[in-house]
Amino acid sequence: MSRRGSGWHGWIFRCLLRLYPGWFRDAHGEEMALLFEARLERAEGRGARVRLWWRTLRDAASTAVALRRRDSEGGGHRMETLLQDLRYAARHLLRSPVFTLGAVALLAIGIGANTTVFTVVDALIFRPPPWSHPERVVHVYQDSDDGEPSSSSFPATRDMARSDVFAAVAATTPSSATWEGPDGLQQVSTEYTTSSYMEVLGRSVQRGRWFGPENDVVGGAPVAVVSAAAWHARMGSDPDLVGRTIRLNGQPVTIIGVGPEGLTGTITPLVTDFWLSISATMVSGDFQVANLERREDHWYEVLARLAPGVTVQQAQAAMDALAARLAEDYPEYNRGRGITVFASSDVRMHPQGDGQLKLAGGLLSAVVLTILLLACANLANLLLVRGFSRSGEMAVRSALGAPRGRVARLFLLESILLAVVGGLLGLLLTRWALQALPALPLGDVLPGKMALGIDARVALFSLVLMATTGVLFGLAPAVRTARSDVARALRDDRRGSSTDRGSSRLRSLLVAVQVAASLVLVLGTGLLARSLAALQTVDTGVDADHVAYLRVDWSRAGLEEGQAQAAIDQLRERLGALPGITGVALATRLPAQRSGTTTTEVEGYTPPAGTDAVELPFALVTDGYFETMGIPLVQGRLFDDDDVPGGSGLSIVIDRAAARRFWGDADPIGRRMRGQGSEAWTRTVVGVVGDAPVASLGESPRPMFYFSTRQRPSAPSYLVARTSGDPAVILAPMRRELSGLFPSAVVDAQGTLATHFGSTLSTPRMAARAMGAFSALALLLAGLGIYAVVSFSVARRTSELGIRMALGAECSGVVRMVVREVAGVVVVGLVVGVAVSAFATSQLSGMLYGVGALDPIAFGAAVLVLLGVAWIAAWVPARRAARANPVEALRVS
């Protein structure tokens, strides 16, 4: 219709039509445009066209205003109709409670799960930190020995602070402490920070003051600033807190301020309870004080605010220069060690951890999006089925004179009502889930507690998505009703024979989508579960079933330098005399536990990275440790009377992985190591023991070494004992003996080695459980979807089935026929699901242990589970139909 030359005129006229009320535009807009275009064609010359436009504009303005005024005067009447319809829709929904409950539950689950997960993911990955001008804040990292950006030594942070590319530089390191709070001992998270911290972040305390330069040195008064979150949650917002002295790890620390609201710590969603000054480092023990001066110890994260006008690139150049200077001044520690500057927007937790974090976040988002897809598909299905089964009713209303628009509006209102109620419930679910979340044992998924609030944007997104689904699929039957020929609709409804082909195809498609999506989730669960099972049965190299442990805080036991060995001997003797106990020892760490490493040079071994040293995990153990843990001696000897204290020499026992890595098949006994930077080869290998998990279960064997309290007398914190029976039983006698000997030694953790190993699996177990819960939900949804489709098709064909039965069809034959019809759709869904899974699980392979991403058992099991669910969901309604009395079935029609 757009004739030559009239194109843009016509377009403007169509825009002009927007002035009119919608109903008028719908009724006459098209013809008005035709009329205008016909006139435009007749208008010869520019003047005529201008006059035409002038008249048209005047006409449009006056008539549009008149029409709108008339509409608004008649508005009271329209409002009343709307209310009436709303009431009707609500009543109608309540009359089919199963449908309504189902739809509302779907909406609530979809919106709730989505909002919860995206709130967490957003807080972890996307939300900008609550700093002033975060774009001017950078992270600065010294390289680790592997050449990756890592943490920095405290002396290096001082060097960085002297650079003029930064307006301020803050060093910070997370820690934890035991706080003697009003409700007894509590574990709190702390962060050591420097006086420049608030300046870097551009925030200021809300009460008291922040640290001053006098607090940046050891020897100054130990002071703390409590975070706003902890002030509210742990101290009841006590207004007189500032100036009070608290005890952390038994040491007095004075609180000098309360942090700003909303600032929870360096890593945004994680909550720090106390910021501690550098002058308070002795709270964490001597090593925390000592590392302040050691360039070989890299404990601190650096946050810096760029000086005005300085770019990240310029800061990087300055740090390159600093790295070169450090390499020259301290070649033994800093040769080849770079310094990297990251814009704060490029770092979430740590450059090396962010990948994992984003992977987990992405995976979780994908899973809940799948759930949302399922919920939407199911809701669509429900609404379609309901809408088409009601087309008869709607036709009657039309026939009785209800305007078609109003009939359509009824459908729409029902959908909107459902969306609103479901959405509100979903938000309640989210609130509840977010409150419950911090209480979950997240293990090392998240290194701390999180501060979370519902993100309005996320909630709105989910709500809009679900509401759109509801409206779209609620509208489809409405449109059909509005368009349909009343007589035909009535006829169809009575005969129940002609299902709309398009709609049945749409429903089949929805079922296929649901089957495919749930297959992906079920399969993911299967893989994670198999991986978890493999981890649980992994041969740890440790005889874990009969060992119990206590973690002892010796700091207040008042052991003097020379008393440690005597205390250890006493303790081992007393505990060893207990009935059932066959071995007692102490160690600084348990197997499968992240703990200290030391930078070590190994005689005759050059690490592949080209550095001259390796990071080696170590443990300080007493006699009897290996026997107690069931770690076998492979070669050489264990610690004995030859290992005497004093002197610079140190006997070490290494694990088999270390022997293999460093010396291959050669004899490791008598080989030497030394701490990086030391002059002499001080550590001599005297024995090799079997591999025990070092940092986590399921890892491939890692090099580590042990040295003895015989040569380094001190009391390690883990007291372990072996028994012939149930290890949990000996915990109480162990504690009794310990407190009998050392009344002020505090036990701050206890358990059996088996539970410790179990708890190290908390991350994979959490992942498998979450995935399991989600896929159970998915299965339920898919099952419901199939059930609904089969029920509907059976109900539509009641008379046909009745005739078949009357003509002598077997009950089982009818069931088979009905089930066969849905089987094709299910198979299509399964094929698509397997294809998608094959791609999706490859993303998961990093999280799997001992099972391939294309594990045939997991795939087979997932397909079988879905087939089973689909079969039950189809069989139940089919069976019901086939059982029906043929006479009854025929009478219905």
Add this chain to the structure above:
Amino acid sequence: MSPTTNPRTIPLRPPVYHILLALVGRDRHGLGIADEIERASEGALELGPGTLYRSLSEMTDARLIRAVPAPSADADPRRKYYRITPEGRELLARETARLGRLVETARARGALPEQA
């Protein structure tokens, strides 16, 4: 419905009168009505699209005219056809009679040139 837009008010507004007049004798669609009015008024009255369709809408509501199926199958399906109702016809007759008396009066007073 507010009285100012009631198309039944006599004297009829010019668009209403002309639309009724255009529909006497045959069904027409909107564009046809507009053309007919322009022709009959010798180009003096060109109804804007808004005026035309607003009037059609109000007249339909007032049952002076009604929408009818297109007269032939090959008519443009986008166009809606209108037919004058008996009520519309009666109203048109009353208004025409009133105008006729008005013309008589004018002629009696010599306001009209002698008929050619």
